[in-house]
Amino acid sequence: MNKTAKCAWLLCGVLVFWCPRGLVLQAGAFDFSTHRRITETALAGLGFDADSIALVNQGNIAVDAFDDATVPEAHFDSETFSKGSERLRDKLGGVLDSLDENDRDFALDTLGRGLHTVQDFFSHSNFVENNSVDTPIDLLNLQDPPADLVCDRATFKGGLTSGYYPDNKRPSEIKCVHAELNKDNDLTGERYSLAVAKATVETRHYVESLLKAIGTRPGWDAPRRAEMLKLLLPPGAPN
Numbered sequence: 001m002n003k004t005a006k007c008a009w010l011l012c013g014v015l016v017f018w019c020p021r022g023l024v025l026q027a028g029a030f031d032f033s034t035h036r037r038i039t040e041t042a043l044a045g046l047g048f049d050a051d052s053i054a055l056v057n058q059g060n061i062a063v064d065a066f067d068d069a070t071v072p073e074a075h076f077d078s079e080t081f082s083k084g085s086e087r088l089r090d091k092l093g094g095v096l097d098s099l100d101e102n103d104r105d106f107a108l109d110t111l112g113r114g115l116h117t118v119q120d121f122f123s124h125s126n127f128v129e130n131n132s133v134d135t136p137i138d139l140l141n142l143q144d145p146p147a148d149l150v151c152d153r154a155t156f157k158g159g160l161t162s163g164y165y166p167d168n169k170r171p172s173e174i175k176c177v178h179a180e181l182n183k184d185n186d187l188t189g190e191r192y193s194l195a196v197a198k199a200t201v202e203t204r205h206y207v208e209s210l211l212k213a214i215g216t217r218p219g220w221d222a223p224r225r226a227e228m229l230k231l232l233l234p235p236g237a238p239n
């Protein structure tokens with residue numbers, strides 16, 4: 001990341017924390033503290049130091065605060081499951097490309113943007129209403145639901161769906177909107193707790209997928225893979 005970009009990010013970071021949440025969170029999502037708590041819990045022990053985690057959190061928060069706020073697949077809104085998976089694969093590739101260019105800061109920022117989408121899936125879909133925390137899910141290869149899939153507004157039981165956003169954009173009466181389905185805060189009680197728990201598990205899985213991808217990246221020989229891993233996770237970094 002060049003100097004100008006870094007200055008812009010610093011300003012953005014200040015604005016994010018100063019702006020009233022209602023103005024910043026255009027897309028609706030886990031609040032900032034929830035995203036941060038999920039990430040910090042999931043990354044513990046993997047070798048990320050505090051500065052690295054701060055950059056990951058900055059990228060995560062930026063998804064709700066700036067241009068991506070109105071991109072449905074950045075939040076798995078509006079049943080954009082296949083596009084959301086594509087975004088997650090793209091972000092993993094983006095981290096590898098940034099490491100290849102020796103841009104560690106942008107790699108961590110990109111990782112945070114991917115993690116935001118991972119975490120929103122569990123707040124914005126009905127996965128936790130239909131599965132346990134132990135149920136596996138391949139977030140990198142989701143399919144869109146059929147157009148005639150009904151979202152049960154009373155129980156949210158049934159096939160995988162997510163809420164439409166903005167809330168006045170319900171495409172049909174059989175679909176749910178974000179305001180009905182989301183578990184963005186603890187006002188939704190047990191459903192929020194389940195979403196946080198599963199988001200934490202899958203955040204860790206996503207980072208493990210990244211570490212695996214570094215170890216298998218075509219075009220990188222063994223020394224280069226070791227170098228890239230060391231760039232992302234400097235040995236001896238306190239955690």
Ligand SMILES: [Zn+2]
Nearest residue numbers: 029064075120
């Ligand atoms: Zn979001």
